[in-house]
Amino acid sequence: GENVEQHPSTLSVQEGDSAVIKCTYSDSASNYFPWYKQELGKRPQLIIDIRSNVGEKKDQRIAVTLNKTAKHFSLHITETQPEDSAVYFCAAPGTGAGSYQLTFGKGTKLSVIP
Amino acid sequence: DSGVTQTPKHLITATGQRVTLRCSPRSGDLSVYWYQQSLDQGLQFLIQYYNGEERAKGNILERFSAQQFPDLHSELNLSSLELGDSALYFCASSVQGAEETQYFGPGTRLLVL
Numbered sequence: 001g002e003n004v005e006q007h008p009s010t011l012s013v014q015e016g017d018s019a020v021i022k023c024t025y026s027d028s029a030s031n032y033f034p035w036y037k038q039e040l041g042k043r044p045q046l047i048i049d050i051r052s053n054v055g056e057k058k059d060q061r062i063a064v065t066l067n068k069t070a071k072h073f074s075l076h077i078t079e080t081q082p083e084d085s086a087v088y089f090c091a092a093p094g095t096g097a098g099s100y101q102l103t104f105g106k107g108t109k110l111s112v113i114p
Numbered sequence: 115d116s117g118v119t120q121t122p123k124h125l126i127t128a129t130g131q132r133v134t135l136r137c138s139p140r141s142g143d144l145s146v147y148w149y150q151q152s153l154d155q156g157l158q159f160l161i162q163y164y165n166g167e168e169r170a171k172g173n174i175l176e177r178f179s180a181q182q183f184p185d186l187h188s189e190l191n192l193s194s195l196e197l198g199d200s201a202l203y204f205c206a207s208s209v210q211g212a213e214e215t216q217y218f219g220p221g222t223r224l225l226v227l
Contacts, residue, residue, distance in 0.1 A: 032213040043116065043204065043218040044157065089157060093212040101147070101170040102212050106156040 002027045002094035006105025013080050014113050021108045023090035024072040033066060033073045034102070036089045044089060048075070080112045117141065118219035120205050126225045132193040135222045137205030139186055143217070144210055145169070146188040148180055151202040151221075163188055164210070195226045 003026040013019050025033075034049035050057045050064045050073065057064050061080075066073040077084055087109050091102040117140035127133055139146050148160040159172035163182035174180075177195075182188040192199060202223050206216040 034215070043220050045116070045218065046215045049215070101159050101162055101172060102216065103159065104157040 002030060002092050002103040004090060004092050004103045004105045006090050006108060008108060009106065010109045010111070012111045012113060015080060015082060017080055019075075019077045019080055019084070019110055019112075021075045021088055021090070021110070022072060023074070023092075023105050024070075025092040025103075026071070027092070027094050028068075028071060030092045030094065032093055033064070034091050035064060035075050036091065036104075037086045038089065038107075039086045047088075077110075080110075082112050082114050085110055085112045116217040116219065118205060118207050118217050120203075120219035120222050122222060123220065124223050124225075126227065127195060128227055129195055129197060131195050131226075132191065133195065133224065135190040135192070135203055135205075135224075137188045137190070137207075137219055139188070139205075139207030140217055142209065143207035144186065145208045145212075146182055146186070147206040147208075147212075147216060148174075148188070148190050149204040149206065151204060153201075155201075157204070160190070162212070170212075192224070197226050200224055200226045 006023045031052035036044040037047045038044040061078045063076040087107045089107050090105045119138045121136045144165045147162045149157045160174040162170040177193050180190045202221045204221045205219045208214040208216045
């Protein structure tokens, strides 16, 4: 099955700085990579996703990059704000029999210091 | 609001007991996923149903079972509960498969005493 590793587990940045979270995956045939944000006590919510036919996708202050050769993808948040403080999860589906489920990374707790 | 509903929000029970968690997916979504999130842990995939049939199984214990009904709502049954089963249980839904946006419900917080 798919194995997803996420780093760092915790990240503190000053307001206005950038934050980068990285994930690696094991199944080279995986082709969909979502990122979820979970605020304290709330449900995870999709913030951005990327498919393997593109290398980068942006949505305002959030961007995701994908390197299929190296099997890693990253979340970039620019001009961070206190409301960006949350736990972020990356995920990847497997292929074959494992393609029906997403495997999530263990999460990165981002703290934005005002 | 994601459109996915879960009941109950909170559940307190004793070891050895059995509980049922309920999930209603977004209108039009055929797939339902169940996840377990323990304190400071990530999202552990338990099981997926698609249009009434089990499609994928994760690290679900034999004491746990689930089903999806003809109206597409799903139930997760947890039996012979242990202290370690205390966790937040999320249900998510998507139109069809895992390579689509999964919309999460608000979760059921289970406390086993």
